[in-house]
Amino acid sequence: MANNSIVLQPAYIVDRRQDYIWFVSLPFAAVCFALVSGHYLPGAALAAIALWVTIPHHFVTWLRVYGSPAEFARFKERFILGPIVLVAFAYGLIQWAPLSLVLIVTLWDHQHSLMQQYGFARVYDFKAKAGTPATAKFDLAFNWIFFGNMLVVSPLFSTVWVRMLHEWHLPISAEAVATVHLVSWTVAIAYGLIYVGHIAYCAWRGYALNPLKYAFLLSSYFLWYFTSFTTAYLLVFAVAHRIMHGIQYIVMVYFYNRHKVDRTGGDSALLRYVAGKGGVKFFLLLCAAYAVVFHALSEGLVRDFGFGLVGFNTNFDLFSYSLLSSFALIHYYYDAFIWKVRKKDVQEGL
Numbered sequence: 001m002a003n004n005s006i007v008l009q010p011a012y013i014v015d016r017r018q019d020y021i022w023f024v025s026l027p028f029a030a031v032c033f034a035l036v037s038g039h040y041l042p043g044a045a046l047a048a049i050a051l052w053v054t055i056p057h058h059f060v061t062w063l064r065v066y067g068s069p070a071e072f073a074r075f076k077e078r079f080i081l082g083p084i085v086l087v088a089f090a091y092g093l094i095q096w097a098p099l100s101l102v103l104i105v106t107l108w109d110h111q112h113s114l115m116q117q118y119g120f121a122r123v124y125d126f127k128a129k130a131g132t133p134a135t136a137k138f139d140l141a142f143n144w145i146f147f148g149n150m151l152v153v154s155p156l157f158s159t160v161w162v163r164m165l166h167e168w169h170l171p172i173s174a175e176a177v178a179t180v181h182l183v184s185w186t187v188a189i190a191y192g193l194i195y196v197g198h199i200a201y202c203a204w205r206g207y208a209l210n211p212l213k214y215a216f217l218l219s220s221y222f223l224w225y226f227t228s229f230t231t232a233y234l235l236v237f238a239v240a241h242r243i244m245h246g247i248q249y250i251v252m253v254y255f256y257n258r259h260k261v262d263r264t265g266g267d268s269a270l271l272r273y274v275a276g277k278g279g280v281k282f283f284l285l286l287c288a289a290y291a292v293v294f295h296a297l298s299e300g301l302v303r304d305f306g307f308g309l310v311g312f313n314t315n316f317d318l319f320s321y322s323l324l325s326s327f328a329l330i331h332y333y334y335d336a337f338i339w340k341v342r343k344k345d346v347q348e349g350l
Contacts, residue, residue, distance in 0.1 A: 002329045009208035011127035013120065013350075022251045023216050024121065027223035027244045034240035038233055046235040049163035053246035054085060055294050056287035058331045060253040063286070065272070065334060066214055068257075070267045075337065076343060079250050083330050090326035100138045105325050112332045114147040117220050120248070123350055128210035130255055131202060138198045143193065146221055149188040152183045220244065256349035263348055297323060 012019040037046060047256055065071055065079055093101035098203045106340075121139045151157045158177065165172050202209055223244055227237040257275035266272040274283045340346055 006203040007206060007208045008211055009128040009130055010212055011124065011129065011130075011210055012212060013252065014191070018251070018255075019042060021214060022248055024212070024219050027240075029238040030243035031223050031226055033243065034227065034236045036253075037233070037239060038231065038236040041088060043111040043235055049242065050235070050238045050242040052291055052295075053242045054328075055291045057246035057249045059287055060250050060336075061334055062330050063271075064253055065338065067274075068260075068267055071231040071338070072167045078337070079334075082333050083326075085170055086329045086333060087326040089302055090329060097141070101325055105328055107327065108332045110147070112335060113241070114143045116245060116249065118143040118315040119219060119339050119341070120252070124210045124213035124216065124342050126347070126350065128208055128213075130208040130213070131228050132205070132207055135198070135202070138195055140215070141284065145188055145191045147224065149184045150221075150224050151291070152184040154225070156228040156234065159232075250287065254280065259347040270347060284337050294323075297334055 010016075013023060037049065041049075046072065060323075083314060089103060093104070107255065118140055121143075122136060152161070159180070162172060162177060199214075222302065223240055224237075227240050231237060254275065257271055260266060260270055261275040273279055338346075341350065
């Protein structure tokens, strides 16, 4: 039976204050920071900003998985075999097909980015008990279609895929590019109307709606669309994206661990210390220490021990990119299955 009253049920990943800071306002602050830094900082500094947010956000995945015996036991075989296979895969490709590795990492990174926002949207609905059983599919399609549309039609990324086609000896005319843009916009706008229609249906049938989910999605897509349409400098997009993506993930993992410790007592001394009250400083210190060590391994400090040997710098550069790529692939792989909201073990930390 239809219920004509709209049921708004606000619910938060952390709490009202934290959510508005990290999940709603952060994308706007990240855009401002990226635009200003793009004018005043050199490219190396921008790349360093992106990297020093990205590396700690990889680390908190290792902390969650390997710092908790219960988490590790859930997918023990995957956590042991996955890194071995992916590290070997990355090191093999960097030797024989480096461009293929770059393409795989880039495409998987894009998929990983949109799926993180989809996952946070699902957490918002889980917290509020909002939406219909079909809402998850509508959210998933929304993220795939609108993120994909941004990659296809934005000036920043259109330049990338058009250039790649030409490099692959598949030249595309300006008229064909315009047609691709038109089709992509048509699909996105049509699905946008369908998505709004689903929201209206939920309201009409009396299903709860969590306004925080929609504010979160709007702020996320504002960052992606604004930066990809207003700058031709890829690092500006990268800095804004990495700040949003990395910091939101770090916040999510910290409070996930803290909730589990509060509710279950935790299953390791490390997590009880890191996620307990007052442990946030130690948590951030661990993130920073990991970034320093990773930087030493991948960005040149270890290079000094080559003593000018012929070939060392070249081999080290290959090692550096292989290390970064393999760790990124492991992170993408783990995130594909450790955050299933329907799992009771995951719900304990949410």
